[in-house]
Amino acid sequence: MDLVYTPEQIEFRRKARDWLxxxxxxxxxxxxxxxxxxxxxxxxxxxxxxxxxxxxxxEYGGAALTGIQSLIWFEECERANAPAYGLMSIxxxxxxxxxxxxxxxxxxxxxxxxxxxxxxxxxxxxxxPGAGSDLASLKTKGVIDGDHIVVTGQKxxxxxxxxxxxxxxxxxxxxxxxxxxxxxxxxxxxRSPGIxxxxxxxxxxxxxxxxxxxxxxxxxxxxxxxxxxxxxxxAMSTLAFERGTTFxxxxxxxxxxxERAIDLARRTPLADGRFAIEDSAIAEKLAELKAEGLGHxxxxxxNVSNVDRTGSxxxxxxxxxxxxxxxxxxxxxxxTEILGLGMLDYDHxxxxxxxxxxxxNSWVVTIAGGTSEIQKEIIADRVLELPRAR
Amino acid sequence: xxAAHALIFCGALDAMDLLLTDEQxxxxxxxxxxxxxxxxxxxxHGAQGQAADNASLRTFADLxxxxxxxxxxxxxxxxxYAEEVLLFRELGRNLGPLSVLAGVLAARLAASSxxxxxxxxxxxxxxxxxxxPEGDAGAASGGAGRARLFSTGDCRKGVLVLPxxxxxxxxxxxxxxxxxxxxxxxxxxxxELGDARPVGxxxxxxxxxxxxxxxxxxxxxxxxxxxNMILEYAKVRQTFGRPIGAYQAVRHxxxxxxARAEHARCQTYYAALALGMGRADAAMQVAAARTLAQxxxxxxxxxxxxxxxxxxITSELSAHLFLKRGIVLSNLFGRKKAxxxxxxxxxxxxx
Ligand SMILES: Cc1cc2nc3c(=O)[nH]c(=O)nc-3n(C[C@H](O)[C@H](O)[C@H](O)COP(=O)(O)OP(=O)(O)OC[C@H]3O[C@@H](n4cnc5c(N)ncnc54)[C@H](O)[C@@H]3O)c2cc1C
Numbered sequence: 001m002d003l004v005y006t007p008e009q010i011e012f013r014r015k016a017r018d019w020l021x022x023x024x025x026x027x028x029x030x031x032x033x034x035x036x037x038x039x040x041x042x043x044x045x046x047x048x049x050x051x052x053x054x055x056x057x058x059e060y061g062g063a064a065l066t067g068i069q070s071l072i073w074f075e076e077c078e079r080a081n082a083p084a085y086g087l088m089s090i091x092x093x094x095x096x097x098x099x100x101x102x103x104x105x106x107x108x109x110x111x112x113x114x115x116x117x118x119x120x121x122x123x124x125x126x127x128x129p130g131a132g133s134d135l136a137s138l139k140t141k142g143v144i145d146g147d148h149i150v151v152t153g154q155k156x157x158x159x160x161x162x163x164x165x166x167x168x169x170x171x172x173x174x175x176x177x178x179x180x181x182x183x184x185x186x187x188x189x190x191r192s193p194g195i196x197x198x199x200x201x202x203x204x205x206x207x208x209x210x211x212x213x214x215x216x217x218x219x220x221x222x223x224x225x226x227x228x229x230x231x232x233x234x235a236m237s238t239l240a241f242e243r244g245t246t247f248x249x250x251x252x253x254x255x256x257x258x259e260r261a262i263d264l265a266r267r268t269p270l271a272d273g274r275f276a277i278e279d280s281a282i283a284e285k286l287a288e289l290k291a292e293g294l295g296h297x298x299x300x301x302x303n304v305s306n307v308d309r310t311g312s313x314x315x316x317x318x319x320x321x322x323x324x325x326x327x328x329x330x331x332x333x334x335x336t337e338i339l340g341l342g343m344l345d346y347d348h349x350x351x352x353x354x355x356x357x358x359x360x361n362s363w364v365v366t367i368a369g370g371t372s373e374i375q376k377e378i379i380a381d382r383v384l385e386l387p388r389a390r
Numbered sequence: 391x392x393a394a395h396a397l398i399f400c401g402a403l404d405a406m407d408l409l410l411t412d413e414q415x416x417x418x419x420x421x422x423x424x425x426x427x428x429x430x431x432x433x434x435h436g437a438q439g440q441a442a443d444n445a446s447l448r449t450f451a452d453l454x455x456x457x458x459x460x461x462x463x464x465x466x467x468x469x470x471y472a473e474e475v476l477l478f479r480e481l482g483r484n485l486g487p488l489s490v491l492a493g494v495l496a497a498r499l500a501a502s503s504x505x506x507x508x509x510x511x512x513x514x515x516x517x518x519x520x521x522x523p524e525g526d527a528g529a530a531s532g533g534a535g536r537a538r539l540f541s542t543g544d545c546r547k548g549v550l551v552l553p554x555x556x557x558x559x560x561x562x563x564x565x566x567x568x569x570x571x572x573x574x575x576x577x578x579x580x581x582e583l584g585d586a587r588p589v590g591x592x593x594x595x596x597x598x599x600x601x602x603x604x605x606x607x608x609x610x611x612x613x614x615x616x617x618n619m620i621l622e623y624a625k626v627r628q629t630f631g632r633p634i635g636a637y638q639a640v641r642h643x644x645x646x647x648x649a650r651a652e653h654a655r656c657q658t659y660y661a662a663l664a665l666g667m668g669r670a671d672a673a674m675q676v677a678a679a680r681t682l683a684q685x686x687x688x689x690x691x692x693x694x695x696x697x698x699x700x701x702x703i704t705s706e707l708s709a710h711l712f713l714k715r716g717i718v719l720s721n722l723f724g725r726k727k728a729x730x731x732x733x734x735x736x737x738x739x740x741x
Contacts, residue, residue, distance in 0.1 A: 001414065001472045002407050003663040009406060013741075068406045075741065259738065277734075287730035288685075291678035294733075295653045298660035302408040309409060319649040377638075379645035384621055386635040386644065 013072050019049050020080035028083055030349055032207070036121060036163035039086035043118025052116040053096060060100055060108065061116050067304025074249045078256055084249055087160045091115045091122035094241040095168050098185075102234050103225045107187065111166070123164035125155040125188065125212060126235065132157070133374050135170070135235065136180040140214065142171035144221070144228070149173065149186060151194075151217040157368075161197050161210035164190045168238060169219075174229050185231035185238075187223040194218070204360045205348025239370070240313060247317075250365075251300055251324055254331075255293035257358065261331060262286050264355075265338050276338040285334045292327045296320065315382040318375040325366035332359030408659050410476075417473055421480040424453065429484040431615075431708040434575045443487040443542040444517065451515030456493050464501065464513065471600065471662040475607040479655070482611025482687075483618075485708075485715050487542045488576065491604055492518040495597050496549040499556050503590045508558070517543060521550035521559060522721055523583065539579045540571075540718065547589070551723065556597040558590035559583075573714040595673075602723040603665055603676045606658045609683035609719060613651040616687070616694035616712045620644060623698060640697055647690045654683040674736035677729040684726055687716045 005013070023045055028038050046052045054070050056062020065073065077084075085092050096115045099108055114120040131138040140153025151171055161167070167188040174182030188195075194217035199207035226234035265276035265286060276282050303316045335355045336343050343356055350357040366372045380386045410418060428449060433442040450456060459474055460466025474494070481490055496518040500509035512518060519541035539548045539561065546562045564581045571578035621644055624635030634640045661679035665672040691713040695702040702709050720726065 001410060001659055001663055003660070003667060003669075005406050255738070262734065283734055284727070284730050287734040288681060290733050291657075291681040291730075292653075294660075294675060294678040295657040295682045298408065298656035299653055301406065301660065302656045305407040305409050308407075316652070319652055322646070322649050323653055373638075373642065376642040376645035379648055380635075380641040383648060384641075384644060386621070386624060386641050387633045389632075389636045389638065389641075 009068065009072060012069055013076060016051075016073050016076040017080070019051070020076055020082050023049060024080050024082045028086065030351065032163055036087050036160075039083070039088045040118040040121065042083050042086075043088045043092075043116075045118075047117050052118075053092070053112075056096060056100060056112075056116075060112050067308045068301075070248065071300060071304050074252050077249065078252045084253075087121050087163055088118065090124050090160070090168070091120060091166075094124070094238045095122040095166070097241045098168065098234060098238045099225065101237055102185075104222070106222065107225065111187070120165040121160060121163055123158050123160045123167045123190070124238075125158055125161075125167045125169040127157045128154060129156050133371060136183075136232070138170060138172060138183070140169075140171045141175065142173040142184055142186070142219075144173065145218075147221050148218045149184070149221055149224070151188070151214045151219060153214050155212040155214075156210075157200075158197075158210045158212050159208055159368075161190065161212050162199060166190060167212075170231055170235055173231075177229070180232035182229050183231035183235070184228050185225045185234035186219055187225065188217065188219055192217045192219065202360075202364075204350070204357055205346075206350075240317075247321060247324065247369075248300060248304075251296050251320065254324060254327060255290075255297065258286065258289045258293050258327075258331060261335055261338070261355075262290065264335070268338050268342075270338075271340070282334060282337055285330070285337075289327055289331055289334070292323070292330075296324060296327070299323075315378055318370075318378040319383075321370070322372050322375040322379070325362070325372050328358070328362040328365045332362050335359065408656060408663075414473065414476060418476045418480070421455075421477050422483075424450075425480045425484050425486060429481075429486050431484060431711070434485060434708065434711055435706065439575055440543050440577075443489075447487055447489055447493070447517055447542070448515040450490060451493075451513060456490070456497060456515070457513045459494070460497070460501070460513070464509070470666045471603060472659070472666060474600075474604060475658055475662045478604045478607035479611040479614075479658075482608030483615040485575065485612070485615075485711055486608075488520055488540055488718075489517045489542050489545070491601070491608070492520045492541075492549050494604070495551060495556070495601055496547070496558055498600075499549065499558055499592050499597060500590050503558075503592050505558075505590045508590065516547070517541060517545040518558075519545045519548040519561070520722065521548040521586075523550070523552075535583055536580060537583045539581065541577050541579075543577065548586075550583075551597045551601050553595050553598045553724070555591065555593045555595075557588045559586040560589045561586055563587065571718075573711075573718050575711065575715070576718065598723055599665055599673060599676050602680050602729070603658070603661055605719055605722050606654070606661065606676065606679040606683040609680075609687040609716070610651065610655045610658050612712050612716060612719075613647070613654060613683065613686035613690040616690040616709070617644065617647040617651055619709065619712075620647070620694045620697050634697070643693045643697060647686075647693055650682075650686040650689060654679065654686040657682050669739065671736060671739035674733055674738075677732040677736075680723075680729045681726060681733065684716070684720055687712070687719070691716050 029035055051063060053062030054065045058064045099111055126135055128138050142149040142151050167190055169186050169188040171184055172182055173184040194215040196213040198211045200209050201207050265282055268276045270276050299320055307313050346353040346356040428446045433439045455477060457464055457466040458469045461468050493512050497509050497512040519539040521537050521539050524536045548559050548561055550557045550559055564585055568577050568579050624640055625633055627634050658679040661675040664675040695709045698709055701707050
């Protein structure tokens with residue numbers, strides 16, 4: 001155990017801080033198309049500055065950062081108020097790593113540079129109306145026809161489908177197969193004929209998620225990652241990356257949000273004229289959340305150290321996701337208490353009231369990317385080896 | 391799959407690190423084995439518990455565990471808080487004697503206030519109790535008010551630690567009658583602070599923060615101990631033809647117990663390092679560790695009792711002991727309220 005940064009790490013932090021100071025762009029626009037262009041431009045700038053593919057290996061154009069360096073980088077991003085990956089997130093944090101681990105050299109050569117340079121946006125087509133937590137029950141059909149797979153069916157909750165260039169698509173290629181056998185992981189070009197996208201409005205008032213319909217969409221077999229009917233293991237590595245360090249920035253942002261809430265409580269009077277911070281129930285709740293945030297950071301340090309040492313993210317990612325979700329929700333509750341009626345001033349855009357947005361979004365945190373219940377199942381199975389119900 | 395990840399995370403090991411070094415791993419396993427052997431939870435059922443704890447204090451002293459963080463001229467190893475938290479986590483797991491905590495703090499107090507003989511006798515295993523003032527800790531600085539002494543057996547000295555200074559008190563002259571305590575594995579006496587004779591004193595908050603940190607570690611151990619107890623039971627107890635651990639209403643709380651204990655453990659290790667470095671945010675880090683660990687210990691004690699069903703509330707099972715000892719610890723080094731105030735008012739450190 002050691003909390004001392006090496007001279008190299010201190011130098012790395014300084015370099016990151018200086019670069020971010022010069023390069024952080026203005027506010028992200030709210031319209032979907034403009035936001036997509038903004039996210040791509042930011043990725044291009046990261047690439048040109050040498051900050052693309054943070055933990056991808058050098059041979060694929062990545063920055064090959066250690067876990068601790070990634071942590072430092074995200075801390076500096078938070079300090080500089082730099083944009084998050086946004087719509088680039090899937091390409092950067094799980095499509096790219098999955099391709100590196102499992103795709104053919106041709107697919108790597110084509111896609112990886114485009115992802116790094118911010119030229120392609122990706123989306124994830126796993127969930128279906130009948131298959132969310134239970135991904136193995138998916139039904140979207142892929143029929144092999146010569147050197148193509150012809151896809152028919154429907155995906156849902158697809159973040160960024162309307163702006164995406166490519167999709168991580170999971171389909172059932174063996175019609176007689178059950179559960180996780182007979183699935184194939186394939187790269188779908190989102191401009192292919194036969195794809196229809198219908199946006200779904202969220203309770204925050206955005207339409208970042210979509211239904212995607214496939215009507216005999218022809219995808220070249222050369223786009224398959226892994227083996228035909230062997231898509232389950234590819235999907236599992238995608239999810240392992242997703243739960244690995246994808247949420248690191250969110251974790252760090254959460255602590256900053258707690259600090260802002262404390263500041264809000266110092267400035268906001270309650271009905272009785274006292275400032276919210278003078279209310280002991282509010283003050284204690286905020287202090288508890290601050291302690292939770294410190295604990296999240298300590299856990300992040302332990303987890304990235306572990307990844308640096310062993311080379312693989314363990315099931316700890318599920319513990320962090322579970323805990324962070326809880327803190328998000330509790331933060332929304334206490335801010336609702338502080339703001340009172342002010343929590344209601346919301347014109348269905350994040351900018352109009354980030355507190356209201358974040359509170360509504362806390363259910364996204366506990367549902368998307370595997371629900372809290374599923375994280376508990378993962379802990380019960382893989383950490384505790386409890387007997388299974390299934 | 392491991393190979394695939396190895397490809398992605400290709401960094402070398404860094405200094406900034408919350409994992410144990412090989413030496414620390416070694417120490418931890420020594421503590422774990424020693425304490426599991428000396429202090430199995432079953433000892434706390436029946437009269438032999440106190441005798442076992444008294445004997446173990448001597449054993450730990452003989453093993454040098456009390457002096458491991460003392461400098462070499464004291465026969466110590468010059469180790470730090472990072473190693474102490476490992477010892478206290480194991481003690482917490484087996485509800486070890488509070489006099490180990492009292493001894494570590496009192497020996498440091500005696501040594502730094504020049505009471506060398508006293509320090510030696512404590513390091514050799516003389517039992518010291520923990521003194522907790524009633525009411526506001528601040529009022530006790532003047533030596534007034536009532537206080538309670540917690541100990542394993544009969545002890546003649548107690549250590550009183552306050553946020554701004556600490557005293558070693560001679561309690562020989564007291565008629566502080568032992569009162570029955572909710573935690574029946576401890577001896578509790580009530581006395582008038584003015585009647586105790588100070589035999590050593592130090593100024594400053596060092597012992598307060600060390601005490602808070604070690605209390606946090608014991609809470610972490612308790613949170614893990616309670617989790618381990620129910621985890622074992624969940625694998626063997628059957629209902630409706632299945633082990634209860636197969637039901638989500640049981641699996642999920644145990645998963646939550648695990649995440650909570652990990653959260654508190656990581657924060658406690660972090661706080662130990664921050665305190666050892668004398669970092670500007672050390673008090674806040676310790677207070678956060680204390681808060682998270684106390685919550686984890688309480689919630690895990692609760693879930694452990696609940697998920698055992700009726701046997702959970704019997705005195706034969708050790709589940710209640712985690713709850714009761716947790717209530718004792720939650721009164722040491724200020725209560726949670728004070729820790730929360732510290733957290734709220736201190737600034738996050740710029741890194
Ligand atoms: C904002 C947002 C963005 C998303 N983006 C994408 C995306 O880009 N691509 C994509 O593929 N998917 C995406 N998802 C889908 C997400 O992965 C699923 O919503 C999630 O996995 C849950 O599946 P479900 O919604 O079908 O709920 P269900 O699986 O129907 O679950 C319903 C409830 O039952 C509980 N439950 C289910 N199974 C169990 C079990 N075994 N034990 C205990 N409880 C259980 C769940 O926790 C939940 O509370 C997104 C979701 C959201 C909210």
